[in-house]
Amino acid sequence: YGGKAYIWAGGTTPANAAFKVDEDGKVIATKAEISGKVTATSGTFSNVQSPNGAFAIDEQGNVSIRGKFSTKISGKRIDIDPDNNCIRMFNEYGYEVGSMEFYTDTSFGSNISVPRVLLKRTDVLGQSDAELTLTSQNIQIEQIFRDGTYGVSLDVSGLIFTKDGVQTKRYGST
Numbered sequence: 001y002g003g004k005a006y007i008w009a010g011g012t013t014p015a016n017a018a019f020k021v022d023e024d025g026k027v028i029a030t031k032a033e034i035s036g037k038v039t040a041t042s043g044t045f046s047n048v049q050s051p052n053g054a055f056a057i058d059e060q061g062n063v064s065i066r067g068k069f070s071t072k073i074s075g076k077r078i079d080i081d082p083d084n085n086c087i088r089m090f091n092e093y094g095y096e097v098g099s100m101e102f103y104t105d106t107s108f109g110s111n112i113s114v115p116r117v118l119l120k121r122t123d124v125l126g127q128s129d130a131e132l133t134l135t136s137q138n139i140q141i142e143q144i145f146r147d148g149t150y151g152v153s154l155d156v157s158g159l160i161f162t163k164d165g166v167q168t169k170r171y172g173s174t
Contacts, residue, residue, distance in 0.1 A: 004022060004023050005017065005020040005021065005022055006021055006022065006023055007019075007020065007021040008020040008021070010031065018030045018031045019031075019032075045057070046058075046059045047059055053066055054066050054067040055067070065080065065082060066082060067082070068080065068081050068082070068083070074094055075090070075092050075093075075094060076090060076091055076092040077089075077090050078090075084101070085101065085102055086099055086100060086101035086102070087099065087100045087101075088101075091122060093122075093124050093126070095122045095126045096120070096122070097119065097120050097121070097122050098117075098118060098119045098120065099116075099117070099118045100115065100116070100117050100118075101115070101116055101118075102114065102115060102116070103116045103135075114135060114136060114137075115135070115136065116133065116134070116135045117132075117133070117134040117135075118131065118132070118133055118134075119131070119132045119134075120132075129143060129144040130142070130143040130144070131143075137155055137156075138153055138154060138155035139153070139154045139155075140152070140153045140154075141153075148163050148164045149163070149164055149165070150162070150163055151163075151165075156173060157172065157173055158170060158171050158172040158173045159171040
């Protein structure tokens with residue numbers, strides 16, 4: 001600020017005033033509370049949050065979303081759902097075709113949250129005929145054909161093939 005203050009308030013002199021307008025029309029308001037529509041062409045905000053706390057941006061630029069975030073209202077979109085700690089993908093018909101989420105693993109004698117990715121091939125009626133599941137422990141694929149549901153699973157113990165949930169072949173890791 002270097003121009004002469006024509007209007008000022010909130011201080012004993014223009015130099016220490018909280019509000020001032022200079023000779024070029026530049027406004028400086030260090031204690032402003034503004035409501036209504038704001039239109040700006042540039043600027044910097046720090047410690048921003050929505051009135052209901054649904055999102056916030058801190059001084060380091062970290063963004064927190066406390067509500068669901070969707071790339072579109074309906075149809076082909078991606079939803080980030082903090083309530084369920086997951087990311088879901090939907091096709092153009094609005095059916096879920098993919099997700100990244102946590103599931104509870106109890107194999108170590110206690111509950112532990114483990115990430116899982118699910119991908120589905122889903123038709124216009126919402127019927128899935130193929131699904132891939134990926135976890136840190138294994139990869140599973142299932143696909144429905146006319147004569148049954150075929151699957152394959154790969155983990156450190158080997159490769160297992162199934163038809164209608166019954167093992168048909170197994171290739172061990174040793």
